[in-house]
Amino acid sequence: MEDGNYSKELDVAVRVVHMASSLCQRVQKGLVSTDSAQVKSKEDDSLVTIADYSVQATVSWMLSESFGSQNVSIVAEEDVKTLSKADSAGLLAAVVDTVNKSLAEAPKYGLKSPTKALGTSLIIEAISRCNSVGGAQGRYWVLDPVDGTLGFVRGDQYAVALALIEDGKVVFGVLGCPNYPMKKELLNYRYQYHKTTSKLSPPSMNGWERGCVMYAVKGSGEAWMQPLVGGENKFQWPNSATLIRVSAIDNPALATSCEPVEKANSNHSFTAGLAYSVGLRKKPLRVHSMVKYAAIARGDAEIFMKFASSGYKEKIWDHAAGVIIVEEAGGVVTDAGGHQLDFSKGLYLEGLDRGIVACSGPTLHEKIINAVYASWDSSNL
Numbered sequence: 001m002e003d004g005n006y007s008k009e010l011d012v013a014v015r016v017v018h019m020a021s022s023l024c025q026r027v028q029k030g031l032v033s034t035d036s037a038q039v040k041s042k043e044d045d046s047l048v049t050i051a052d053y054s055v056q057a058t059v060s061w062m063l064s065e066s067f068g069s070q071n072v073s074i075v076a077e078e079d080v081k082t083l084s085k086a087d088s089a090g091l092l093a094a095v096v097d098t099v100n101k102s103l104a105e106a107p108k109y110g111l112k113s114p115t116k117a118l119g120t121s122l123i124i125e126a127i128s129r130c131n132s133v134g135g136a137q138g139r140y141w142v143l144d145p146v147d148g149t150l151g152f153v154r155g156d157q158y159a160v161a162l163a164l165i166e167d168g169k170v171v172f173g174v175l176g177c178p179n180y181p182m183k184k185e186l187l188n189y190r191y192q193y194h195k196t197t198s199k200l201s202p203p204s205m206n207g208w209e210r211g212c213v214m215y216a217v218k219g220s221g222e223a224w225m226q227p228l229v230g231g232e233n234k235f236q237w238p239n240s241a242t243l244i245r246v247s248a249i250d251n252p253a254l255a256t257s258c259e260p261v262e263k264a265n266s267n268h269s270f271t272a273g274l275a276y277s278v279g280l281r282k283k284p285l286r287v288h289s290m291v292k293y294a295a296i297a298r299g300d301a302e303i304f305m306k307f308a309s310s311g312y313k314e315k316i317w318d319h320a321a322g323v324i325i326v327e328e329a330g331g332v333v334t335d336a337g338g339h340q341l342d343f344s345k346g347l348y349l350e351g352l353d354r355g356i357v358a359c360s361g362p363t364l365h366e367k368i369i370n371a372v373y374a375s376w377d378s379s380n381l
């Protein structure tokens with residue numbers, strides 16, 4: 001894997017995202033979404049689960065072990081505010097157990113386990129150590145431990161997203177998509193929700209390989225995908241990776257667009273109007289998480305549009321890994337004004353103009369940017 005001076009970081013990042021993705025699959029299978037020892041609401045009313053905290057602790061601990069805690073700065077979505085509350089004691093215990101089970105499997109991914117199980121304080125410390133504020137200088141990791149937590153709780157699509165930013169630019173991104181099938185299938189993969197046990201279990205689709213890890217290094221012109229290491233299989237590198245490329249479709253009538261599931265997260269009627277005006281004819285795919293970027297990078301979709309409410313500020317962890325993978329797979333990602341997304345301004349994509357438009361190529365991208373320009377004023381957004 002030829003790349004600048006990030007090969008060791010990328011190697012560890014891919015391995016730890018595989019490990020974290022398997023952790024999520026295990027948690028998702030046993031998830032009882034009404035059980036507050038597994039799923040909590042944070043102060044902003046968004047959801048957080050055992051998996052979000054466990055992945056953040058696992059990734060944070062492994063990066064510090066691999067590179068020395070003094071050399072590792074991490075921007076990440078979660079903090080320990082909710083987890084430290086008295087009524088989160090059950091959740092915290094479940095996180096400690098989940099993290100130690102995952103770390104015990106580290107050798108399967110070519111990584112080192114801790115000499116003994118981590119105690120609660122070390123796990124709290126690993127999560128809270130992810131307190132970098134990002135910015136235009138220096139090197140820091142960007143982690144969304146579970147992107148699309150809502151999708152995760154629903155047994156639907158979600159992602160584990162890890163990227164490295166240096167001097168304000170994303171230098172590589174790794175995206176674990178545990179529920180995304182290896183074969184070219186629709187993205188509406190869902191676990192079945194059993195009302196009686198209120199448990200989630202994967203549909204009985206024999207031999208239907210699901211789960212992949214994508215990664216790309218800035219300027220390489222390549223994006224790669226590995227099947228998720230599952231069961232007793234040992235992780236191998238790099239021979240299990242295949243090159244992925246965006247779709248060559250640039251005819252709007254044949255193009256597939258995707259967008260967030262929740263209309264609170266993106267204005268569906270505005271994107272429907274844009275779709276019609278540029279001549280899209282297929283029903284949009286509504287998909288949780290950065291799996292939407294993964295779908296474009298892999299050629300399963302050609303367009304991803306997101307127009308959040310005007311007051312909302314996009315976080316860098318919701319986009320860093322997905323953007324670099326689409327760009328290196330041959331796609332284009334800008335804001336609605338056609339400007340590059342700016343990852344150098346701290347935790348948010350400051351200065352983002354109206355929304356995000358990611359396309360498989362410049363022809364579709366230009367049509368959509370022009371359609372936004374033509375219809376924005378009359379859209380009273």
Ligand SMILES: Nc1ncnc2c1ncn2[C@@H]1O[C@H](COP(=O)(O)OS(=O)(=O)O)[C@@H](OP(=O)(O)O)[C@H]1O
Pocket residue numbers: 046077144146147148149150151259260261262263264265266287288289290308309312315318
């Ligand atoms: N109001 C609002 N507007 C826009 N975006 C928001 C909003 N609230 C949350 N978020 C962020 O969206 C992330 C999930 O994006 P998705 O594309 O998965 O959304 S959706 O669930 O499919 O609607 C989700 O990421 P996770 O928290 O990691 O799941 C949030 O960071």
Ligand SMILES: [Mg+2]
Pocket residue numbers: 046047077149
């Ligand atoms: Mg969240």
Ligand SMILES: [Mg+2]
Pocket residue numbers: 144146147148317318
């Ligand atoms: Mg997210």
Ligand SMILES: [Mg+2]
Pocket residue numbers: 052077144145146147148149
């Ligand atoms: Mg998240």
